Amino acid sequence: MIGLKRGLVKGARISALGVHVPERVLTNDDIAQFLDTSDEWITTRTGIRERRIARVDEAASDLAVAAAERCLAASDIEACDLDLVIVTTISPDHLMPATASIVADRLGARRAGAFDVQAGCTGFVYGLAIATAFVAASIYEHVLVLGAEVLSKMVDWEDRGTCVLFGDGAGAVLVQPTDNGSIFSFDLGNDGSGAQYLSVPAGGSRLPATYATVRDHDHAMHMVGSEVFKFATRTVTESCEKVLDDAGLTVEDVDLFVPHQANIRIIESAARRLGFTDGQVFSNLDRYGNTSCASIPLCLHEASENGRLKKGDMLLMAGFGAGLTWGSCLTKWEL
Numbered sequence: 001m002i003g004l005k006r007g008l009v010k011g012a013r014i015s016a017l018g019v020h021v022p023e024r025v026l027t028n029d030d031i032a033q034f035l036d037t038s039d040e041w042i043t044t045r046t047g048i049r050e051r052r053i054a055r056v057d058e059a060a061s062d063l064a065v066a067a068a069e070r071c072l073a074a075s076d077i078e079a080c081d082l083d084l085v086i087v088t089t090i091s092p093d094h095l096m097p098a099t100a101s102i103v104a105d106r107l108g109a110r111r112a113g114a115f116d117v118q119a120g121c122t123g124f125v126y127g128l129a130i131a132t133a134f135v136a137a138s139i140y141e142h143v144l145v146l147g148a149e150v151l152s153k154m155v156d157w158e159d160r161g162t163c164v165l166f167g168d169g170a171g172a173v174l175v176q177p178t179d180n181g182s183i184f185s186f187d188l189g190n191d192g193s194g195a196q197y198l199s200v201p202a203g204g205s206r207l208p209a210t211y212a213t214v215r216d217h218d219h220a221m222h223m224v225g226s227e228v229f230k231f232a233t234r235t236v237t238e239s240c241e242k243v244l245d246d247a248g249l250t251v252e253d254v255d256l257f258v259p260h261q262a263n264i265r266i267i268e269s270a271a272r273r274l275g276f277t278d279g280q281v282f283s284n285l286d287r288y289g290n291t292s293c294a295s296i297p298l299c300l301h302e303a304s305e306n307g308r309l310k311k312g313d314m315l316l317m318a319g320f321g322a323g324l325t326w327g328s329c330l331t332k333w334e335l
């Protein structure tokens with residue numbers, strides 16, 4: 001049933017999880033070999049020590065398929081049972097077709113609909129909300145939500161202000177029905193007046209590809225870091241307060257807070273404002289950097305593997321990113 005209260009959804013759960021990251025590790029020292037930066041600067045300003053980098057021949061769908069196969073192997077269904085495949089990404093294989101179409105085909109999800117969600121680094125939370133709504137409304141039973149990114153191909157490796165922040169990876173969750181009363185509380189937000197602070201200016205209909213756009217690196221990510229920083233700390237806090245309030249819970253009720261992994265200073269600032277203790281907050285940013293739509297599922301997998309996230313725990317996830325968008329999701333962990 002949908003519509004208990006705005007943003008509150010009953011009758012769906014995350015029932016399986018799988019992740020995949022490329023093998024190659026690129027450390028801060030490695031970057032300092034070809035760029036005017038240092039491990040000390042990157043670690044102090046961001047908390048990132050290293051990130052994974054995809055092979056030249058690897059695209060978002062390749063990482064997504066590997067994550068999806070692990071997720072399905074951990075589930076009670078086969079790819080052919082899937083009703084819907086949603087890929088959330090800001091580094092799709094192509095502008096068209098959707099990466100989800102390619103992923104669904106390679107998985108053998110023959111009867112599934114497939115589409116991409118583009119909501120910046122908040123994509124995974126948006127995708128989860130869509131999947132949950134479909135399942136809770138009894139429209140579909142088995143919805144696969146992926147966050148898959150090859151951001152190493154979307155950054156300008158001569159721009160030290162952006163390229164040091166991002167990494168590659170993928171995560172997949174299966175959303176299925178439940179009758180045990182599990183509740184999702186969502187808050188999705190957007191402020192398009194900040195669109196210019198985080199964008200890939202060229203390659204779309206506003207600024208199609210020309211020799212000049214290639215020369216000027218306009219097909220790579222452009223960012224005004226300080227503006228994004230201010231926006232992120234404010235919206236994460238407000239959005240988390242809203243989902244907790246909607247569910248009638250407080251910060252004390254949350255066992256684990258998994259924010260989008262963009263910068264450790266953003267995470268610490270939001271956690272402090274919300275009143276979380278260190279033990280309630282999860283981060284693996286030091287080893288993966290900002291993997292955009294993949295960052296939350298990568299955290300969920302690691303937290304679940306090492307016992308930080310246990311069956312029955314109350315989980316709070318929060319994302320923010322290009323758009324500017326933000327989104328939070330509160331749910332009971334049932335794996």
Ligand SMILES: CC(C)(COP(=O)(O)OP(=O)(O)OC[C@H]1O[C@@H](n2cnc3c(N)ncnc32)[C@H](O)[C@@H]1OP(=O)(O)O)[C@@H](O)C(=O)NCCC(=O)NCCS
Nearest residue numbers: 037038041045121160161164225226228229262263320321
């Ligand atoms: C990008 C970010 C780390 C920059 O940190 P900051 O403390 O704001 O640093 P500033 O941008 O003020 O830059 C300070 C100086 O460091 C320099 N600098 C930037 N990147 C550098 C790097 N990788 N290595 C060394 N110096 C660097 C700048 O050129 C600047 O030098 P200047 O003072 O001589 O002009 C920070 O703004 C941030 O994390 N913003 C959020 C970005 C984000 O999360 N984006 C994704 C959202 S999904």
